[in-house]
Amino acid sequence: MSDIDHLSPEIIPMIARYLESRDFFNLRLGSLYLRDSTFALFLKLYFRTRTHMLSRHSLMKLLDISHHPIxxxxIRSVVITTxxxxxxxxxxEPYLPTWMERNVYPIDKKRYREYYIQQNSFRQSGLDTTYLSEILANAVHCRTLALADRDQPWGAAFLERETGVYPTSSMENEYSKIYVQQVTHVIIxxxxxxxxxxxxxELNAGLGRxxxxxxxxFPELHRIQLPWAATLxxxxxxxxxxxxxxxxxxxKPLADFISLFPRLEVLDLYFNRRLQQAGFQALSQxxxxxxxxxxxLGGFDCLSDDLLxxxxxxxxxxxxxxxxxVGISTRLDGSWQKLVTMLHxxxxxxxxxxVGCNVDGHLICLRKSDLSLSAQSQVLGETRQLLYV
Known part of the structure; x- marks a missing residue:
């Protein structure tokens, strides 16, 4: 028995959480006591959030996991990448995190073509929707569903080994734009x-995508009762x-989609291309x-009246x-002061x-948890600029 076996089962996971994956797995192989003591941490690190791509190989693995009784x-969160x-x-490859170690494999054009055809067949047959539906039905405690690119999906490294090319998450060409649209529809x-x-x-492709x-x-969604509209x-x-x-x-489609979920309590809405005033005005109405x-909210220009x-x-x-x-224009009519007065x-x-906003070209940074804006409103009305942290 090693020295670590003498530690309490509460201390061992506190140490294990700082280990690299390979060392963590080796630790769990050390003894039944170490395996049992780190089991809850093992589930948390590797199964609470599952990140996969919409490929047959990737979804089949997630389907197997979802069928497992433990x-x-x-599974609490399912993240599908593009x-x-x-x-x-x-x-x-240029979009991957710099810390991620990458192996270089010879490109196999024949294998790549085979997997590309399989990807299209998988999508066109509707099996991707079928698999993901069953996965979500099996993952009875899953409460978060996302389309995001924050982590490397399970199955991407397999495709790189098989073909020599890491699957892209770019949305630059027409094929990719259509594919990502299809992925979104599959998730919904x-x-x-x-x-x-x-x-x-969450629909957050990230990294400029x-x-x-x-x-x-989704005009058809307005004609049916969404089961998750009552819980989202x-x-x-x-x-x-x-x-x-x-x-x-x-x-309109953006507002219609958001309105599908009348019980929303939290809305994060960001634009990665600067949205012009007319765009936000149409949305706010x-x-x-x-x-x-x-x-x-972030990434747009607007009139303060639209925020009002x-x-x-x-x-x-x-x-x-x-x-x-956010860039806020007051049209020099004092509506910024109206906005501050409304907030107060x-x-x-x-x-x-x-954060990082401007009013008529003047930087505004305000961070306040216990608001008392009456005194600030006069300052804002006169100077149109405030740095208050």
Whole structure:
């Protein structure tokens, strides 16, 4: 028996959490006592959040895990990434985190073509939706579903070994744009078919790969009762409308999608391309969420009157507001002071953060958890700039 075997079962996981994966697995092989003492940590680190791509190989592994009597119920979050193969064999290696060690494999064009055909067949047959629906139905404690690229998906390294090319998550070419749109629809369809009680949903491709809001056009969803509409309380979206696109064209499907979930309490809505005033105005006029408590917005230009409208619609429920890199124009009519007065007098805001924003070109940074804005409103009205942290 080693010295570590003499430690209490509470101390061992505290040490093990700092080990690299290979060392952690070797530790668990040391004895039955070490295995049992680290079992809860093992589930937390490797099964609580599962990150996969929409390939047959990746989803089949997740399906096997979901059927397991212990591992399946341990899943709390399912993250699907946009990684995929493309007709031209595009590699996404420059986008990977710099800390991630990469092996270089010889490119096998024949194998790549085979897996590319399999990917298309898997998507066209609808098996991806079927597999993911069953996975979510089996993962009875799963409460978070996301489309994101924050981690390396299980199965991507396998495809790199097989083909010599790491599957891309780029959305630059037309094939990739269509594929990511299909992935989004698969996730929505699977969540709906599975009947899972999703509480948090995220569409956040990240790293400059945000999707166009038109992807969220689901007219058929308004004709059915979404099982997860009654349970979803948190929604995070990163969107990227085209510069030359009519704001009324893209804002409607975005607002319609958000409105599918009337019980939303938390809305994070960010734009990775600078959204013009007309775009946010169209969106602010269309949003109405009766239970909204926390609103985080970023990446757009707007009139302060548009914020007044949006906050006013939600004044009965709104408690926290975060504005990140927002350009606010007052049209020199004092409406910024009206906005501050509303935040102080009409809304029951308990937390306000204004980070990296500007009002008529002047930097505004405000971070306050216990609001007392009456004195600040006079300063803001006179100087139009404040640095208060």
């Amino acid at each position: 591992l399946g119920p341990s 990684n995929h193969l493309t007709p031209d064999g595009l590699s996404d 369809a699977a969540a709906t078919a599975s009947g899972v009680s999703i509480e948090k949903f 945000a999707m166009n809001p038109s992807v969220l056009r 309380t948190s929604l995070r979206l990163l969107m990227s409308p085209n510069y030359d696109e009519d704001p009324h064209v893209w804002s 269309a949003l109405s969420l009766p239970n909204l408590r926390i609103l985080r 409208l949006l906050f006013g619609i939600h004044q009965n429920s709104l408690r926290e507001v975060v504005l990140n890199h 007098a009409q809304l029951q805001i308990t937390k306000l953060e204004i």
